[in-house]
Amino acid sequence: MIICGIDEAGRGPIIGPMVIAGVSFKKEVLKDLITLGVRDSKTLSPNKREELFSKIKTLSEAYYIIKISSSEIDNAIFSGLKLTKLEAKYIAEIIKKIYAEIYYVDSPLNNPNAFLKILNNLINSKINIVCEIKADEKYVQVSAASILAKVERDNEIKKLYKKYGYFGSGYPSDERTINFLKDLLSKGNIPEEVRKSWKTYKKLIATYRNQTLK
Template sequence: MLIGGIDEAGRGPIIGPLIVAGVCMRNEDVDAIVRLGVKDSKKLTPTTRLRLLPEILSRAQRIVVECIPPSLIDKYTSSSIRGGLNTLEAMIIALIISKLNAKTIFIDTPDIKPQRFKEVILSILRNDYNIDNVDIVVSHHADVQFPIVSIASVIAKVFRDSFIHELHSFYGDFGSGYPSDKKTLSFIEKCLRKGSLPPIIRSKWSTLKKFKKTSSLTLDDFLR
């Protein structure tokens, strides 16, 4: 039996893309990966994730990875679209489901109401892809509850780490991209002082507003 799992990496950072990954596997292959020590990617070191990836790639029936750029994230963050970023993620998840070819798919939800998120995905599947025969299980902490989602989590994190590494080579070391990272905040402040934000920054993220209080150059000054 083929089952699918979908998870994301990079929803919270202020720099870089959001990566959503889907994977389809036979149950016995999922069990084999579990025996190698797979779990939620956030609990694994980068070295361990890279070690697991070749085994995942060799056993997966299908892998789909979608990269959502900061510009699109900004559009849904700042627009009046109902659901905002959750709606965008539901659209990407529906796209991945349409490519996975699995009848049962487990999904980690960003919505505080899993059933609402599930209904949005099912609606998109019916209306945009004419798919109504897939069973989806939407849950909080699905990456901990369901090994197939843990595997998708590893894929998403490895791909995002790779993207961030490439961005470092072009823009310099801005750290992890998360608002809690002092190196990331220092990079953003330098960009504001220079008067330009590179396209890797999510310009509508609330973190930027904090610079109104911490920098002599306000965000309003920059946007003017």
């Protein structure tokens, strides 16, 4: 049996892409992933993720990685498309690209059945999909996908560090990221890698405009 796991990295940050990865394995290989120490990418060090990245690819039957730029996310949200549906669109693309007899998807919604319904409407065929909250903690194949997605996003962020300097994690909760954005606003130069549809960005813009009017 061929089993596929699908997960994302970078859904919440205000800077950088969201990356979605799908990876398939023969069922008997899953125990090898566990032996290697494959688990939810958030629980692993960057070095361990890097180490597992190539091993996961080697053990896989197939993998497919999609990078969704900040600009595409902004364009979708400003046009009225929810991030959840944009994510579902690309997960459906991965399902169509990678053959498997069953797909395990980490649900971005607290109601996984609602997300599964969105996926089924996009795929328009009878496919066996298991969609659960925190699937990356429950199923090693989804953990493997989370590692592929996280390493790819980290690599993209490293490129941005070279371009703009260090700005922290890119998450709204990171003070270094917020200070970086404030500095950009003061210079009037906001790069395309910043998600301008995020509430955090809108608040920063409003605060900056109020200060300049005083």
